[in-house]
Amino acid sequence: MRRDNDVLEGMYRLMSLTRALDRVVGAHDGHWHGLEGEEAVAAAVYYGLREGDTVAPHYRGAITAALAKGADLGRMMAGCLGKTDAYHLGRHRSDVCGPPEHGIIGLYGGSLGPPLGYACGAALSHVMDGDGDIALAVFGDGTSSRGDCHEAMNMAAIKALPVVFVCQNNQIAISTPAPDGNGGPIFERARGFGMPGARVDGNDVLKVRAAMDEAIARAREGGGPTLIEARTYRVAGHFVSDAEDYRDAAEIAAWRDRDPVARYRAFLIEEGVMDAAAMDALDAKLVAEVDAAFTAAQDGAVPDPGDLMPEDVFA
Amino acid sequence: MRRDNDVLEGMYRLMSLTRALDRVVGAHDGHWHGLEGEEAVAAAVYYGLREGDTVAPHYRGAITAALAKGADLGRMMAGCLGKTDAYHLGRHRSDVCGPPEHGIIGLYGGSLGPPLGYACGAALSHVMDGDGDIALAVFGDGTSSRGDCHEAMNMAAIKALPVVFVCQNNQIAISTPAPDGNGGPIFERARGFGMPGARVDGNDVLKVRAAMDEAIARAREGGGPTLIEARTYRVAGHFVSDAEDYRDAAEIAAWRDRDPVARYRAFLIEEGVMDAAAMDALDAKLVAEVDAAFTAAQDGAVPDPGDLMPEDVFA
Amino acid sequence: MRMTFQQAVVAAIEDEMEADAGVFVMGQDIGRFGGPLRSNAGLFERFGAERVIDMPMSEGTMAGLAVGAALQGKRPVLDLMFGEFLALVMQQFLDAGAMHYYSGGAARVPFVLRVKYGIGPFHGHAYDHHSWLMGVPGVKIAAPSTPQDAYDTMRAAVRDDNPVLFLEHMALYHAGRAEVERRAPPLPLGPAVRAREGADVTVVASALMTKRALKAAETLDAEGIEAEVIDLRTIAPWDEEAVLASVHRTGRVLLLSEAISTGASINDVAATIAEKAFDALEAPVARLAPPPIPTPFARELERAYLPDETRIAAAARALARWTA
Amino acid sequence: MRMTFQQAVVAAIEDEMEADAGVFVMGQDIGRFGGPLRSNAGLFERFGAERVIDMPMSEGTMAGLAVGAALQGKRPVLDLMFGEFLALVMQQFLDAGAMHYYSGGAARVPFVLRVKYGIGPFHGHAYDHHSWLMGVPGVKIAAPSTPQDAYDTMRAAVRDDNPVLFLEHMALYHAGRAEVERRAPPLPLGPAVRAREGADVTVVASALMTKRALKAAETLDAEGIEAEVIDLRTIAPWDEEAVLASVHRTGRVLLLSEAISTGASINDVAATIAEKAFDALEAPVARLAPPPIPTPFARELERAYLPDETRIAAAARALARWTA
C-alpha cells in the first residue's frame, strides 16, 4: 500500500473510536455486542468510503460503519437507548442499524443474511447511475452459513456488481466455532462463484486495507465483486453478559496478546506516523466524546406512548 | 468400474424406460418436463440403490427415480392424471413427487431447493440408525442458485452426512443458460464446503455411474458427502408446450447428435452385453408397458368432490 | 384498446417505464423468454437487457436486490413467477415493510412484487399466500379483477412509495379481452369499488372471486335477490369505509376467499364488520372459502375446492333469507 | 417440583427423550451453550452430542433436516431460537404440512419447531409471526401460558404426528416458578381450558395474554364484572366448541392478540364467532391488539404497543357495559 499518513491516522482514529464505544456502551448495556480484538477489520473496511457508497455492515461493528460514513455520534448513542433524538426516533435500535441517509443499510429485522441482497441492489443502482460508487456487504463467519450469503455472492458475480464482500471471521458464532459452521475455508467459496477471493490476517489493519483497496478499485472500475475473508478473533463474549463457559480461557488470552490496536500502535510509532502520546491523547479524547454523547443521550427525551404513530408506517 | 452385466443391462432398461415415459406421457400432457438427452444421468444416478436409501430426486426425472426404487408404474401414471388409484389419491401430482413408501421425497410444494434439506435429514436418520443407507439429492443447474443448495451442502459437509449431491446440469433453467445462473463451475463449490466434488460427462452413463459408485461407497462408509456435477443437455423444451424461441437450433441439433442412449447402445453392442435386436425389443416392450399403464390410468376412477376429506390433513 | 388482463399488466409497466427511467423489471425468464405465461411479453424487445433483467433462481436475493435498489431511489418491479414463492422472500418483505417507519421516514421502498397465482388453466402453482402479508406492517397488497383494473392498479403500484404485492390471477390472465384505457392511475391503491349495487346482501370479493360473485349476483337477481358486490382491489390496506357502508345498507355480508379460511385476509374484514357494524348486522357474517387442505391436483378436486358461482349464490341466498 | 416455564419445557423434552430414543433436539448453540435463554439447559450434559445437535446458521436447512428425519420416523425438536426466523422456514413448513395429506397418509412428519418470541426482559427478537401458519394446512400451533401447561403441551407436541409450532413467550420464560407435575400428557393438542369462569364477558387469550387477562379479570371482579377467560393453549386447530360455548354463556367476547390485528390468528376466532354464535351475541365482537406498526424498540413504546392489564380491563369493561 502506498503510504498515506491521513489514511493511517484515520484508521487509527476509527480503531480507537470503536474501542471507546465498546468501553462506554458496553458498560451500560448487557446486550452490547463488543468488537474487542476485531477493531482492525472494522477500521480497515469502513474507513475512507465515498459519500455515495452504500454499506450493509455486519451487526457487530455497525456503529463504527455509521460513524465512518458520517453519522452523528449523539444521535447514534440516542439510538442505542431508544431516545427520540435518534435517527430512528426510538422505534428501532442503532447498534445494529445505521441511518439510510448516510448510505447505511442496517438490520431492520433480526435475521442475519438478507442485507447481503440489499447490498447487491444498491450496487445495481450504482451501476445504473454510472456513479462509480460501490456497495460493501460485511458478515460474520456464522452468517456465512446462511443461503442468503451464497445467493448474494453468486448474484453479484453473475451480474458483475460492484460489491465487496467481507467476511469478518472472528472464528465463532455465539458459541459455535467456525469449523462447526463452515465445512470449508470461507474465502474458497469465491472460486465456485467465479470471483476473486482472498484470506487476510484480520488483526493486521494494513493487510485488510490493502485487500480492500484492491477490491474497491476493481469494483469501481466495473471488474465485479470480490470476497475478502478477514480472519480475526472475538476476544470478548458474544455480548457483554455472556457467561462464556464454552471457550478455553487460554485461547482467549493468546488472542488478547495479539491485540490489533497494540500492534497497529507499534507500527505507527515505529514508522513515525504518530507517537504514543498523541495516540493516548486521541484515545482519551474519543472516550470523552463517546462518554459525553452517551451521557447526553441518557438525559435525552424518551418517546411517549402517543408516539406510536401508525400513520407513519406507509410512505 | 468392474464390469457387471446386470448393472449394465439395468441401466439400459432405466434409460429406455425414461425415454418411453417421455414419449407416452409427453404426448398427452403439455406440461410434461421431458428428459430427452439427459437419460444417462437419470439411469446412472437412480439405478441400483438399496431399498432403505432415500432419494430426493430432481423434478425432471422424478418418475424414473420412483420406478427405480420400486414404485408401481400404474399408480405413477394414475398420479400424472390425478386419478384415485394414484399413491396420492389424485390430491397431488406424481410427475414431481414419488411415494414416500419407496423412500422418495418429492416436491410437496412448487419450490425447488428445500428437498436438499430433506435429504440431509434422511441421511442423519440413517446415521442414527446405523443402517448404512444413504440419501441422494439431485437438482438442476438452475436450482443450484438457490440458497437451500448451499446450506444443504455445507450442512452435510459439517456433519459428515451420507448424502450424494448430484447436479443434473442440463445447461439451462427454463430459458436461462447455466452461465447466467451460476457465477462459477458448480462442482467447484464443493471445495468451499470441504467435500469432494467432480464434474463428469453426463451423456456417458458409465462415467456418471463410476462417480456415483465412488460417492455412494464413501457415504456408506461414513466418509461424508460428495458433489457430482453431471454435465448434459436438455434437448427437449422446458416442457412439451415450450415454444423454445430462446435457443439456437444448431446447438440443439449438435447435442441431439450426442444422444446418450445411442451412445450407450453402441457401447453395449460393441462389448457384447446386449445386441440391437434385444434392445429394440426391450424398448418396444417398455413403450407398450408404459402405454398400457397410461391408458389404464386414463380409464381409472376420478376423485369425486366428496373426496376432499379435510379430516385427512392431520395424522 | 382491447386487452387481456396479462396484456394490461404489461402495458401498465411499459407506460411506467416510459414515464420514469428509474423503473426497471427483473425476474427469472422475463427477458427473451417473455416471462411465464407471457407476463413480460415485449418488454425486453422494447427496453433491452439493462431495464429488463433476467435473474438466477435466487428468490430471497432477487427480492433483496429489489429492496436495495428501491432504497437508492429506483422503482423495481420484480416478477416472482408464482405466489407460492412468497414463502422464500418473507424476511425481505418484513424488512422492507419496516424500513420507512423504523428509519423515521428516511427510507422509502417503492418496490412491486408481482405474483401469479390461483387455480386456472395453468394447472399448477395455484397456492395463495398473500394473507401472510396482512401481518406485515408497511406492505400493500393489490388484487385487481379486470383488465382495466389491472392496468390502473399496476400503474398506481409502481408509483407507490411502499412495497406492494401485486396479485395476478391465472384464471383471469388470458380469459378474454376488454377495453383498456391507457391513462394515468385514476386512484391510488386503497379504494374499493362497488362492482354491483344491491340492497339485500353484500358480497366482498377480489380478483377471480369478484368475477364469480358478479355472475352469482345475476343468478340471484333472477330470483329477486339483489346482491351488492364490493370489489376490494386493494387487500391491504383495505377500504373499511366502503365495506362498512355497504353492510350498513344491506345488513348482511358474505366474504369470499380463495385461501383457506383459518388464516385468510378476509378474516380481518369479518372481524372488523363484527366489531364496527354490529348494529347493522341482520344475519351472521358469512364466509365462503376452500376447506383446510393443501390445494388439490385433480381437476375434479380443484373444482370442488374453490368457491364457484353456484356455491356463492347458495351462500348469498341463504344469507338473504336468514332469520333469527 | 417447582419450575419456571423454561425449566418445564426442558423437563418435558428431557422426559420425552428418556421415553423415546427417536426424539432428538437440534438448533444453534443448544449444546454446551445450553441454548439462548437457557432453552436447552442440561440436555447436552445428559444426552450428549448425538441427540443434542448443534447447528450452523442455516435455518431453512435446519428445518428441512428436521422434516427429512421426521419422515424417516424420528421425532426432531428444533429450537429455531426466535419466532421471527419463521420467515426463513415457511417453505419447509408448507411442505411439511402438506405431506401427510398429499401422500394419501403414507408420510408423517412428527416435528416440533420451538420459537421464543414476545416483548419481555430480553428486549429483542419480539416479533410474533405465528399467525402466518394459520393459512398452512396440516400444521399445529401450541402456545402454553403456565409452567405446567408448558410441560404438558411440550410432551403432547413431541408425541404428535404432525408438524407443531411451539411458542415460548420470553416474558413468561423466567417469570417465577410454579408447581409442575412430570406426567404423561393429560390432553392432546387441541382443547382449550377455561382459566377462569365468569358470566358477563368472555376473554379469549393465549400465553402472556392469558396471564394479563387473568389479572384484568381480578380488577373487573372488584367492580362486579365477571370475566370468563378462555386460554386457547392450542392456536391451530383451536377449540371452537369451548369458545362458542363460552360466548353462548356470556354473549360478549373480547379477543386478545400480541400480533397486529390485520393478520392475527384470532381473526379466525372472531369470524367464526360472528358466523356461528351470532344469535348469542349481545355486543360487538371486540379485539385488542397492537397498532399496525413494526415492534418498537424503546421500552416506553413497547409498553404502549402491547395490550396490558389496564387496557384489557378497559376493553372488557366497555364490552360488558355495551348496549345497542
Ligand SMILES: Cc1ncc(C[n+]2csc(CCOP(=O)(O)OP(=O)(O)O)c2C)c(N)n1
Ligand atoms: C438468521 C439468523 N439466525 C440466527 C440469529 C441469532 N444470532 C444472532 S448473532 C448470531 C451469531 C452470528 O455469528 P457471526 O455471523 O459469526 O457474527 P459474530 O457474532 O461472530 O460477529 C446468531 C446466531 C440471527 N440473528 N439471524
Ligand SMILES: Cc1ncc(C[n+]2csc(CCOP(=O)(O)OP(=O)(O)O)c2C)c(N)n1
Ligand atoms: C424456488 C423456485 N423458483 C422457481 C421455480 C420455477 N421453475 C420451475 S422449473 C425451473 C427451472 C429449473 O431449472 P433447473 O434446476 O436447471 O432444472 P431443469 O428444468 O433444467 O431440469 C424454474 C425456474 C421453482 N419451481 N422453484
Ligand SMILES: [Mg+2]
Ligand atoms: Mg463470528
Ligand SMILES: [Mg+2]
Ligand atoms: Mg437445468
